[in-house]
Amino acid sequence: MRKPTIKDVAAQAEVSLKTVSRVVNDETGVHARTRERVQQAIARLGYLPDQSARSLRTAQSYAIGLLYDNPNPYYVIAMQNGVLSVCRESGYGLQIHPCDSSSPNLANEIVELVQHARLAGIVLAPPMSERQPLVDALVAQGVRLVRIVSAATDPQGGSACVYVDDRDAAYEITQHLIQLGHARIGFLWGGKSHGSSWERHKGYEEALRDYGITIDPELVVEGDYSFDDGFRGARRLLALAQPPTAIFGSNDEIAAGVLAAARSGGLNVPYDLSIAGFEDSPFSKQSWPPLTTAKQATEDIARHAARRLLDEIREQPGHTRNEGFSPELVVRGSTAPPRPKA
Amino acid sequence: MRKPTIKDVAAQAEVSLKTVSRVVNDETGVHARTRERVQQAIARLGYLPDQSARSLRTAQSYAIGLLYDNPNPYYVIAMQNGVLSVCRESGYGLQIHPCDSSSPNLANEIVELVQHARLAGIVLAPPMSERQPLVDALVAQGVRLVRIVSAATDPQGGSACVYVDDRDAAYEITQHLIQLGHARIGFLWGGKSHGSSWERHKGYEEALRDYGITIDPELVVEGDYSFDDGFRGARRLLALAQPPTAIFGSNDEIAAGVLAAARSGGLNVPYDLSIAGFEDSPFSKQSWPPLTTAKQATEDIARHAARRLLDEIREQPGHTRNEGFSPELVVRGSTAPPRPKA
Numbered sequence: 001m002r003k004p005t006i007k008d009v010a011a012q013a014e015v016s017l018k019t020v021s022r023v024v025n026d027e028t029g030v031h032a033r034t035r036e037r038v039q040q041a042i043a044r045l046g047y048l049p050d051q052s053a054r055s056l057r058t059a060q061s062y063a064i065g066l067l068y069d070n071p072n073p074y075y076v077i078a079m080q081n082g083v084l085s086v087c088r089e090s091g092y093g094l095q096i097h098p099c100d101s102s103s104p105n106l107a108n109e110i111v112e113l114v115q116h117a118r119l120a121g122i123v124l125a126p127p128m129s130e131r132q133p134l135v136d137a138l139v140a141q142g143v144r145l146v147r148i149v150s151a152a153t154d155p156q157g158g159s160a161c162v163y164v165d166d167r168d169a170a171y172e173i174t175q176h177l178i179q180l181g182h183a184r185i186g187f188l189w190g191g192k193s194h195g196s197s198w199e200r201h202k203g204y205e206e207a208l209r210d211y212g213i214t215i216d217p218e219l220v221v222e223g224d225y226s227f228d229d230g231f232r233g234a235r236r237l238l239a240l241a242q243p244p245t246a247i248f249g250s251n252d253e254i255a256a257g258v259l260a261a262a263r264s265g266g267l268n269v270p271y272d273l274s275i276a277g278f279e280d281s282p283f284s285k286q287s288w289p290p291l292t293t294a295k296q297a298t299e300d301i302a303r304h305a306a307r308r309l310l311d312e313i314r315e316q317p318g319h320t321r322n323e324g325f326s327p328e329l330v331v332r333g334s335t336a337p338p339r340p341k342a
Numbered sequence: 343m344r345k346p347t348i349k350d351v352a353a354q355a356e357v358s359l360k361t362v363s364r365v366v367n368d369e370t371g372v373h374a375r376t377r378e379r380v381q382q383a384i385a386r387l388g389y390l391p392d393q394s395a396r397s398l399r400t401a402q403s404y405a406i407g408l409l410y411d412n413p414n415p416y417y418v419i420a421m422q423n424g425v426l427s428v429c430r431e432s433g434y435g436l437q438i439h440p441c442d443s444s445s446p447n448l449a450n451e452i453v454e455l456v457q458h459a460r461l462a463g464i465v466l467a468p469p470m471s472e473r474q475p476l477v478d479a480l481v482a483q484g485v486r487l488v489r490i491v492s493a494a495t496d497p498q499g500g501s502a503c504v505y506v507d508d509r510d511a512a513y514e515i516t517q518h519l520i521q522l523g524h525a526r527i528g529f530l531w532g533g534k535s536h537g538s539s540w541e542r543h544k545g546y547e548e549a550l551r552d553y554g555i556t557i558d559p560e561l562v563v564e565g566d567y568s569f570d571d572g573f574r575g576a577r578r579l580l581a582l583a584q585p586p587t588a589i590f591g592s593n594d595e596i597a598a599g600v601l602a603a604a605r606s607g608g609l610n611v612p613y614d615l616s617i618a619g620f621e622d623s624p625f626s627k628q629s630w631p632p633l634t635t636a637k638q639a640t641e642d643i644a645r646h647a648a649r650r651l652l653d654e655i656r657e658q659p660g661h662t663r664n665e666g667f668s669p670e671l672v673v674r675g676s677t678a679p680p681r682p683k684a
Contacts, residue, residue, distance in 0.1 A: 061403055061405075061459075061460065062458065063405065063435070063437060063459065065435075073415040073416050073418075073419040073624075074415050076415075076419060077415040077418060077419065080438060081440070084438070084440065093405070093407075093437040093459040094437060095405060095435040095436060096426070096436060096438055097435075098423070098426065116404065116433065116435075117403075117404065117405065117435040227624070257628075259630075260628060260630055263630045264630075282415075282569070283625075286569050286599075286602060288601075288602055288605045288606075
């Protein structure tokens, strides 16, 4: 196949060569709509300007970005591996960008990043993906993106997304503990900037309500998705006059912290205390006892998100659709019926 | 200094210009030994083939690559974060590329990757970084790189590098176990494609020898840098007629597997069995008991490597130098004197 030239781009976009050149070199004096038409023609034809380093620098590269803000190495690596598997099939590179999601200037920072690195598009992970004003600002600036969000149903917010039903999975974990005979079930929050934290908390409360168990605010502790907050939260719950007989940590890192707190307090897990996590990270299988958790297909989720993004980049929207994922309950040795009262 | 030319390479390697050109362009018809001699001459002289150099440089983007082949999420994330911190200061993006280091066509794959993604340079992690012919081939093709390798002293191989003295740290861990009173000390290997595995094994043997303890091959088990191999290896050692009283796993993942094996066998750590790891990953602090290990400053190592690479890219070699890192012994609750014999 003949390599597309600047003339092909001009013909396709119905503009002059000078206009194409201006767009390619990122010069001013081109109307936004015209610029977009030229960029679409460039993308459609796969035109790669290669006359000078400068023109290359302004052109889009074969790289996408993964933007995340998460302290959990297992989660981040699974996300990366999922996106990378799709990049490899498609000849795209992956740039990674850990973000500070609390930065007040985030939208501008991301736009600058995308322009500077000439990213063809980005996979936006929670919690950035769950802020509608941020997403709207990025889309308005022409950033192609796919979001990964926590939601029970398709949020249909206009931009491409993959959604994960954390609420239902948290409901199942809580129900499992209730069915074992637990009535005092502690809950340790993940970071409140993450939609998943709110959804998991909702699932916990809904299960308690459905089974007629009164919600005791004393049993619910706020914190982050981290081992340390799991440890601290569990110590606080275990020091109560009426401590819980089971603790549900919002992810496996938190549950690992609960396990350490139980051990440091001389408790036998699961006989003195049942513990459940969320994620099914490698740790949940390697700990002793192994953790009851919800299996979250992070790599698949990331893979689907990357496919969705590449279809957007190639302007084949609708080729793949928004897809929902439902983490599944995995029962292991860290949960058991509570000790009968003496 | 005058820039070396293709004639210098031909003179040094004692071959014709045509042969050098064939090697540079990766054409067939050159004997393997001749090819290697040419590549060595290219590396020694720092010769950069003009055409590759030109095409690489015009195609260069503001992105560098991190190439690794390691199953350990904590290690990979620490490497990424170290490189990213330097990228951020310098306006470079980071592309990540997990490799299959056993691929027979690795040099060509990496060159293609660098050209396709227009990377300004790459950070090469073990085990790829430790294969001189691969490194020589990449340098000969004009790839700018920095290597991270396991070595007690500066390997001075021509290309920029950061080296880590695994041998000395492994010696210290073994010495610590000997000084506690252990004489039967098991050793679990990491993957043999990694130089660090060999260096750590050497440190273990040297310490035993220095303290006059006979090396018992029965106590040494081969495997990979993984939890599963730690578990399997420990089960094998603990089933011996004369089991070890201490086990040194070549990284923390292996040591975590040993811990699980000890628990599944009803052993009390550290009283029935002492366990040491290597790396000081977050897991080593979070396990129960926390692990004695060697603190390896992975993020600092990666940071220094990235700085070294950017200096090469900006053609300021010598601005930063090859630097050595020495992991340090960290004593925690998983090691104690052996039980007195009944």
